[in-house]
Amino acid sequence: MLRLTNTLTGTLEAFEPADGKTVRMYVCGPTVHDFAHIGNFRTFVLEDVLRRHLKSKGWDLLHVMNVTDVDDKIIAKAREQGLDIRAYTEKYVRSFLEDSDALDIERPEMLVRATDHVPEMAALVETLLEKGHAYRDGDSVYFRVAGLAEYGRLARLDGKDLKPGARVDVDEYGKESPRDFVLWKAPKHEDEPRWETSVGVGRPGWHLECSAMAMKYLGPGFDLHCGGVDLVFPHHTNEIAQSEAATGRQFVRFWIHVEHLKVEGQKMAKSLGNFYRLRDLLDRGFSPQAIRYLYVSVPYRKQLNFTFAGLEQAAHSLDRIREFLFRLRTGRLPERSSEALKTAFLHARERFEHGMDDDLNTAVALAAMFDLIRRANTGLDAGELGRDLQGDIEDWFVEIDRRLGIVPSGDEDGVASARDREVSALVEARNAARRSRDFERADSVRRQLSDMGVVVEDTPDGTRWRYR
RNA sequence: GGCGCCGUACCCAAGUGGUAAGGGAGAGGUCUGCAAAACCUUUAUGCACCGGUUCGAAUCCGGUCGGCGCCUCCA
Structure with a gap:
């Protein structure tokens, strides 16, 4: 209700x-x-x-x-x-x-x-x-x-x-x-x-x-x-x-x-020099999604104190969601999940809905989402998150995005472009260097990839990469 | 002057009588060639302050301090 x-x-x-x-x-x-x-x-x-x-x-x-x-x-x-x-x-x-x-x-x-x-x-x-x-x-x-x-x-x-x-x-x-x-x-x-x-x-x-x-x-x-x-x-x-x-x-x-937002604790006003349009924030390198996340993180009936530090925190929170989905999609999972994890998933979904039903308590809804992320990450580490839940959890994040519009897209896993193939080749070259314990060469390739905006991560299941 | 809202850790923030969610940041640790991510531990015996009610209060009542909004431009 x-x-x-x-x-x-x-x-x-x-x-x-x-x-x-x-x-x-x-x-x-x-x-x-x-x-x-x-x-x-x-x-x-x-x-x-x-x-x-x-x-x-x-x-x-x-x-x-x-x-x-x-x-x-x-x-x-x-x-x-x-x-x-x-x-x-x-x-x-x-x-x-x-x-x-x-x-x-x-x-x-x-x-x-x-x-x-x-x-x-x-x-x-x-x-x-x-x-x-x-x-x-x-x-x-x-x-x-x-x-x-x-x-x-x-x-x-x-x-x-x-x-x-x-x-x-x-x-x-x-x-x-x-x-x-x-x-x-x-x-x-x-x-x-x-x-x-x-x-x-x-x-x-x-x-x-x-x-x-x-x-x-x-x-x-x-x-x-x-x-x-x-x-x-x-x-x-x-x-x-x-x-x-x-x-x-x-x-x-x-x-x-x-409720209104304030900027750095003050009323936003042209005369105070703290007046921002969306374009002003985008020009400073903030993503529209980070801005939206900041809005959504504070329930609507409370004044939101807009700060650049807060906007950076929002961007980092988005990173955590992105990292989790990346891991969920790329991980090598067992067949079945533990009952405890299934229960935790259902509980998180329920808590999300209860939060939203309670006067659009978006802070509670987000907390429910992050609880599940923590629990699922633990499950991923322990091998208790299986393929039977993988799709359900991914679907839930699609739903969260449909509801709040704050889930980073998985574009980095999209259709392979010419650039993707180049990156893959470099990642493979780096791994070859690592296998032959030529770490100097491996690190130099990492730097090259980093300059291309690519983050490389080595995991127990192999090397994965994505655009920053 | 009238009406109303708010004050929770370094920052953001949930919580509406039963013993402090969540995110960010910091510290230590596990893992790791490096790095990243992840996980674990840690950061409020206390929720602006003072009283009161109650077996029990961040939560209710009264007062004080501080911040904000509206009372014909305003999202």
């Missing part, structure tokens, strides 16, 4: 899709005004882990992710560059998808852009106006929070504690109350992007797109909605308010929020 912490109640609750079959899930995607940073990707990777876990439970998935491709920053930057917003954002949408692929993030069933759904948003505004939950000020439309008893429940605000002097957008002077938020913005400048819609000329407010698109594709009420913790208020709070005011029913059953 899967249990997740629902922000709506603040407690761990058993989760299953309302219809028992298909999980309807909406995720707040990137605002494409710039390249996504490593903080964004922590959220997206952990949402991906959730997505994969839900699939493993046997449910179908309808996962919608939005791309916010119109907002103040986009408009300003596009204008600076003399581009229309579509042309401006295209580059960042593409880059987001490339980075997502590099991090092995699965594509949602639907990726939807705000600017493709303006009519739906306008329709939602109309409904809110009709029902008296919205009001006009000039060509702008605002949502009226007053009278909604439930407002702010998600963020645990009592609704009236707006800090005096808090930031209030200067163009929203037309609001009846500071708590109200804009649904539809009248154009401020001549060259601003605008849409002619049933509610008038202008552009949508921030929160509107998610309500409109989520309800269009997932229905007025659906199972799961995810995002970073910073979205709890105001974004998700306002999504709930406007959606439920329009439909009169519960918008989302489960809200899941991913």
Whole structure:
């Protein structure tokens, strides 16, 4: 049984899709005004882990992710560059998808852009106006929070504690109350992007797109909605308010929020010089998989302190997995395994699943995997791991990879290329030298291989090699 | 000021009343021509600190100190 912490109640609750079959899930995607940073990707990777876990439970998935491709920053930057917003954002949408692929993030069933759904948003505004939950000020439309008893429940605000002097957008002077938020913005400048819609000329407010698109594709009420913790208020709070005011029913059953990451103990900020995009880390020689491992190693509800030392540790942890699989695949194994080892294998698999079911406790899941690695290595040494388990264990690691995306591939054992044949010849030459006890020659070949990025290891079962 | 989270070994981290998982790093050892990998041993009588509840607390309660988040840009 899967249990997740629902922000709506603040407690761990058993989760299953309302219809028992298909999980309807909406995720707040990137605002494409710039390249996504490593903080964004922590959220997206952990949402991906959730997505994969839900699939493993046997449910179908309808996962919608939005791309916010119109907002103040986009408009300003596009204008600076003399581009229309579509042309401006295209580059960042593409880059987001490339980075997502590099991090092995699965594509949602639907990726939807705000600017493709303006009519739906306008329709939602109309409904809110009709029902008296919205009001006009000039060509702008605002949502009226007053009278909604439930407002702010998600963020645990009592609704009236707006800090005096808090930031209030200067163009929203037309609001009846500071708590109200804009649904539809009248154009401020001549060259601003605008849409002619049933509610008038202008552009949508921030929160509107998610309500409109989520309800269009997932229905007025659906199972799961995810995002970073910073979205709890105001974004998700306002999504709930406007959606439920329009439909009169519960918008989302489960809200899941991913904690932020810090960098070297501090908030990541351009002004602190600790702001990283994925590309920045790859340029420093870190693998996307090490980055993903670091994300996965800390459960989603805990702040992750991102450090380069931590990233190196993650890379080393990956090495341990890689070494084990290499040994498992290349070892000379007996026919049968010991009962104790079989039991340990089943126990590890169980513990992995229990960890994941317990609010996606990825740290426990990884611990279960490493326990099995240690136990299997011992078994390999003692000759108690047989061919009857070899395939099962390999299959399990394929499954772990399908679930967490953190298992190094076995590419080094792949189809022999011309280079592979060259390496094999050198390895054989080295062994010939070793047999004739010409260790100087043997070591010189080892150095040559090392320069080619090849690691050579001598084992009781013979010499094996792989690319570093 | 209001609401909330966190503080576990050198680093990361699990743990939600029953006597400290896991990973990385370090030290010693086994194996080994060398090297690597692997394995074994080792690194918290103690979980920020002080009290309390309890037969028993890292886990519950109160307080103190420290760090972080949100209170209309934010993943």
